[in-house]
Amino acid sequence: MAASNGGGGPISAEAAAALGEGIRLVFGRWTALQMAVENQWGGRDSRAKADQFGESIHSWFCRSRGPHYFEDLVDMMYDTISDSFNADFEDNSVEEVAEQLLIIHEECLQSNYSSIEKLRNSHVQGNAVSQSRQIAADDDDSDSSDDDDGASMMEDEAAAAPEEMLVDRPRPSRPAPDADGWTVVPPRHGGRSRGRN
Template identity: 85%
Template structure:
């Protein structure tokens, strides 16, 4: 999916529906919920996640199209990096961006079926708690039961696709050059 064409101004009903969809998707986005719950953005982590949602809604509704996938994914990545000092390398940013572009297109056509599906697939609790529950259930069959329960706040990478907070910037070498790692893999290949 390359772009959402924008198709003109969005109705108040469609804007409200898109805002609801963003909130529903954010509630299911494990990486973002983990960043909020663990306060990677400080005490105001919840407000920063809400601001990300507002920025996305504004990007769709207040800017002229076409709306390109790359632009949305880059904006989300930059804001997450800045707000939470983290990189989500699990491709969840791209997945969420792609889904939001689809939902935006549907909203422009007064089609709210994807949002209805999100509403009806209500998640019990939040995504982080659900992942912890799955991790705990998986460990029930092993002898490491107690250590998993003691270390509940740090599930293994197989249960959560959340990356570590971003490391500090690399220092320049003796010649004054700094090696800069690539931003992220796979984006330019769409």
């Protein structure tokens, strides 16, 4: 394999066009990004923001002199996702996409378009948006279960001690503040038993 584009030589028009197509193909299959667009996380112009995102990465590869570092690309992508879609993709997809884009760029510099060809040929098989819907449904289940865990734990506590909540017990009179304005709060009764299962 040839050396990395450490020199950052100019990219040919053919390679630049192929790189642009490669970026579009990768972005079209990037589930988290397609979810952000479909659900309009970036507002009504989410599609345009995603297109601009791809163009800015294309420009970064084609106009900035190398070397092009993985960390720089990842940082730029996270910043754009945060700014454009008010989101933070925590599924490691940013790193995966960045790695794929760097490989495609490297291949384009060598007039090797095999990765783009593979994407082009396999693009028909997978539809990122329908995959997104499936993953979104799975994520909703896991997210809601995370949220529900907290809620169900509270519900379990409430269900475990309904007598405490429903039975009218005489409440101790509220302690009066002392001369300095401090109020001594008595310990809660029954607080220890909640920790045991």
